[in-house]
Amino acid sequence: MNFVELRAYAIAGKIDELNLISMEGGIYLLEARMHGAAYPLSDARGEMFHLRSVEHAREVLHDFPSLSFNLVHTSVHDEMCGLGSGAEESLKVPIAFRSAWHH
Template structure:
């Protein structure tokens, strides 16, 4: 979904939550959950947009109405150490749209 489409959904109140997915290498993906579906912010070429930081995401979302917004980190310890995957959930930290702290 483009930023324009994301903005329209946010203004219409159809977004349940936004998640900023942290990926290895300093890449962040913006995920929107809309009434049971998951959609990602896409760039101009139609590919998934790679954001640079939490601040970059906040800058894109600065005019959005208040929504639940989380920073999501995968649990990488098991992958790095070659340990078996268990039922651990990703780390989800609530973050603010406007405050840097």
């Protein structure tokens, strides 16, 4: 899903939630969830759209209607507890769609 499609679905009220996925190396990926399916955001070339931070995501989404927005840390057990790759759960934390620093 590209940015134009994402915005159109958001305005139409079709997006259940947005997940900002924290990857290794300080990279974040954005995915929209609709009807139980995940749709990653891609750039104009069709490649994964990389974001730098939660604030960067908020800047990109500044003119969108307010949506349910979550920060997702993948392989949280591996990072937090030192468990092996057998634990495939991730940690999803709701975050504010708008920054407290902007009105």
